[in-house]
Amino acid sequence: KQEVTQIPAALSVPEGENLVLNCSFTDSAIYNLQWFRQDPGKGLTSLLLIQSSQREQTSGRLNASLDKSSGRSTLYIAASQPGDSATYLCAVNSNSGYALNFGKGTSLLVTP
Amino acid sequence: DADVTQTPRNRITKTGKRIMLECSQTKGHDRMYWYRQDPGLGLRLIYYSFDVKDINKGEISDGYSVSRQAQAKFSLSLESAIPNQTALYFCATSDPGHTTGELFFGEGSRLTVL
Numbered sequence: 001k002q003e004v005t006q007i008p009a010a011l012s013v014p015e016g017e018n019l020v021l022n023c024s025f026t027d028s029a030i031y032n033l034q035w036f037r038q039d040p041g042k043g044l045t046s047l048l049l050i051q052s053s054q055r056e057q058t059s060g061r062l063n064a065s066l067d068k069s070s071g072r073s074t075l076y077i078a079a080s081q082p083g084d085s086a087t088y089l090c091a092v093n094s095n096s097g098y099a100l101n102f103g104k105g106t107s108l109l110v111t112p
Numbered sequence: 113d114a115d116v117t118q119t120p121r122n123r124i125t126k127t128g129k130r131i132m133l134e135c136s137q138t139k140g141h142d143r144m145y146w147y148r149q150d151p152g153l154g155l156r157l158i159y160y161s162f163d164v165k166d167i168n169k170g171e172i173s174d175g176y177s178v179s180r181q182a183q184a185k186f187s188l189s190l191e192s193a194i195p196n197q198t199a200l201y202f203c204a205t206s207d208p209g210h211t212t213g214e215l216f217f218g219e220g221s222r223l224t225v226l
Contacts, residue, residue, distance in 0.1 A: 032213050043202065043219040089155070093213045100215060104154040 006103035023090030036089040116218035135203030144186040
């Protein structure tokens with residue numbers, strides 16, 4: 001069974017800092033990996049999707065990388081802003097293909 | 113309008129009642145999913161459906177049932193609700209080709225069972 005772990009569980013940074021969120025998974029046979037953002041009590045918003053053949057994806061201030069061999073992905077957020085405060089979830093689509101396995105998330109607080 | 117719509121958004125009910133959560137989507141996706149989210153446990157898959165005639169149990173299907181009424185509609189039922197089914201429930205869809213597999217989520221249905 002694919003296990004997905006996110007470290008740290010919580011992170012607080014001052015505005016303007018660059019930061020990295022980590023995601024690790026136990027089975028490297030994956031189709032893709034997806035990063036989501038969740039605001040309190042809200043749904044999940046897809047941020048970036050990396051296919052298994054890709055090494056990274058970028059969207060604005062966000063950059064996600066994937067290293068299948070080591071079972072790791074990172075989400076890099078540049079020049080953080082208070083509006084980035086949310087929980088960030090990593091999810092892995094394994095080769096069984098039917099659903100995502102989620103990490104428990106990293107709760108990010110960016111202080112002004 | 114949202115691409116994935118869940119109703120109701122909030123529901124409070126009593127133990128033993130039957131509850132239905134509904135999901136509809138306008139993305140034209142074949143694949144639909146129901147997840148539940150609990151603090152500290154993350155999201156766990158309850159049921160998934162790859163098309164109208166294909167229904168599959170997920171990780172935590174006990175106490176739940178589903179119905180795929182049409183390509184665009186997927187409902188989740190709790191036949192006899194119990195307090196530990198209090199959670200935030202999410203419906204999701206993914207693209208039909210599985211070439212990307214990107215998931216799109218609804219806003220969630222918060223269920224409280226007293």
